[in-house]
Amino acid sequence: MTVSYPRLAARTLRFTLGIPRTITVSPDGRTVRFIRTPDGVTRTGQLWEYDVETSTESVLVDPVELLGEAGEQLSAEERSRRERSRESAAGLVGYDVDETGRWACFTLSGQLWAVHLGAKAVHSLPSVGAVIDPHLDPTGRLIAYASGGALRVIGVNGQDEHALVEPESATEVWGQAEFIAAEEMDRFRGFWWAPDGQSLLVERYDEAPVQTWHIADPEHPEREPVAQRYPAAGTPNADVTLWHVALDGTRTEIQWDRATYEYLGRVSWNPHGGPVIQVLSRDQKSSQILTVDVTTGRTNVRRELADTAWVELSSAPRFAPDGSLVSVEDADGWRRVLRDGVAISPDGWQVRSLVDVFEDCVVAAASQEPTEVHVVRFGFDGVVTEITEGAAVHGAVIGGPTTVVVRSGLEAVGTTVMVHREDAEPAPIAVLAEPAPHEPVVTILAAGEHQLRTAILFPSGHEPGSRRLPVLMDPYGGPHGQRVIASARAFLEPQWLADQGFCVIVSDPRGTPGRGHAWERAVLHEFATVTLDDQVAALEAVAKAHPDDVDTTRVGITGWSYGGYLAALAVLKRPDVFHAAVAGAPVTEWRLYDTCYTERYMGDPRTRPEVYDRNSLLPLAPGLERPLMIIHGLADDNVVAAHTLQLSSALLAAGRPHTVLPLSGVTHMTPQEVVAENLKLLQVQFLKEHLGA
Secondary structure, X not given: OOXXXXXXXXXXXXXXXXXXXXXXXXXXXXXXXXEEOOOOOOOEEEEEEEEOOOOEEEEEEOHHHHHHHHOOOOOHHHHHHHHHOOOOOEEXXXXXXXXXXOEEEEEEOOEEEEEEOOOOEEEEEOOOOOOEEEEEOOOOOEEEEEEOOEEEEEEOOOOOOEEEEOOOOOOEEEOEOOHHHHHXXXXXXXXEEOOOOOEEEEEEEEOOOOOEEEEOOOOOOOOOOEEEEOOEOOOOOOEEEEEEEEOOOOEEEOOOOOXXXXXXXXXXXXXXXXXXXXXXXXXXXXXXXXXXXXXXXXXXXXXXXXXXXXXXXXXXXEEOOOOOEEEEEEEOOEEEEEEOOEEOOOOOOEEEEEEEEOOOEEEEEEEOOOOOEEEEEEEOOOOEEEOOOOOEEEEEEEEXXXXXXXXXXXXXXXXXXXXXXXXXXXXXXXXXXXXXOOOOOOEEEEEOOOOEEEEEEOOOOOOOOOOOEEEEEOOOOOOOOOOOOOOHHHHHHHHHHHOOOOEEEEEOOOOOOOOOHHHHHOOOOOHHHHHHHHHHHHHHHHHHHOOOOEEEEEEEEEEEOHHHHHHHHHHHHOOOOOOEEEEEOOOOOHHHOEHHHHHXXXXXXXXXXXXXXXXXXXXXXXXXXXXXXXXXXXXOOOOXXXXXXXXXXXXXXXXXXXXXXXXXXXXXXXXXXXXXXXXXXXXXXXXXXXXXX
């Protein structure tokens, strides 16, 4: 039986199952550990160990053996945490290893587990409640974990389990990242061990100030709606503080100007110095990098950052082995690596993230060509060395003399994981991903005056000039959401869409990553103009490059989340260009979206209502004259279904026909095979009907 591409993509989590992930390398470089599923269709992650000297790998932890017939059960807190991190896999999705290399720990089905790495012995530990995000202390003696709003500690031998700090109210939580940090700041941790394992920095947040929304399940009216604290734009956030907590439970609050700097953005604590934190103002135009005196709780300002648009959070600032402070900041037009405030990465390099910090250099992921990501050594002496090469997206993990490089390129669908050791040939770690059913044929164009990176895909076997095809724009388009990258796997779905009879165009507008300071900030207050104008410019450039292959009288657009907003915006605002749209989980009214993301780009709705009005879809509803399908998961707690319902109500009030497809029980992600398959087929059918594909 032939399986359709949409179902296969859902079954394989877009062909990511079977690829090694969450890779760590032991400090001596002798061992690589990683999570990998046993094949390309099983979602259950196992913990594997790779011996660098012998190039052999073995399973350390198999969740199926540990859980047996009982299977995996996730708490509501863990499901929410995975939703924030967009995690669709099962089994092991994370683990921690201590600095001594003796122990690893993880959570599975809400239980706490430890692995003695020398003996390769796995055992469960007594724990209280559903275990969240366990971490070993660097000396390998203790494990801390969050549960039930408390932060708890237990010995690796299973002794002396107890609460270190506990909540005093139903809205108070210790040791976890609050909603805003996890959803919009890419900070998923809520506690950090001291290098000596004698104390921790622990986040405490209280959601009492945050308004309560309710997520109902209309398919089951007998069930009560789920109450959720949701900090919408212009409304109060959770009250977030940071504490130094000793193993005996004594605690000291870390002090900074919280009235000015409301957000706790980044935290690091390594052996080369005391803790470093980065805090951010509510309007995100100013930030401080602070060092912490844990004995008194006082902080010292090491760096002041300011931007007329917003300060971008990147990798956590940290101390280098020589005691200098390494940070990633926007300076002189580029995102750079700075050492004690002095840039060590030159013009033209847009730094994506830090890989590691050494005595004489920083290794980072960085781009010159925005579709590519390379691993680069920025020396303290100013010498820049590219560790990777070729048109591809790379990542790396380093331990001692061993570097593991993960690569995905345009030349073929697939990911390679290579282990590089000094004075030895690189060796592969097996990738067990399911083979893709087709190879994308992608042309990347630098479109228009802004040189928009734009991918073009025609149906397989299309002969240039043989026929003019309807066009399907397939953007994301929002900040932090780059689609046009030098990775063939990124274009599997666009190629499948093209094979349905379209010329598919994927274009990254201004505001997307990899292009420097001015490029990213072009969208300030202007989502509805800049990102849409750039889609039009990309379409015009493709039509000019392929006049005999595209029919600009039949143009559709589809997208999810910000892409859904952009798709609906396109037919509402530019019906002269776009002739049909499918909008999935769209943000239709920015006042309904969360504080940190929305206020970063739009400002405060209480002081800038005009910005929100001109970027909202609701006032545009009377102008709809093109076919529009809106899809939304009713269990979505990120872009809540009210977005679609309010737009639909506005369209109905204006007498404008449209289609709404509600998905019962579906969140912002749609990992279910049948739902994902039928959803994609219905979208294609809708577009074919209205574009004549």
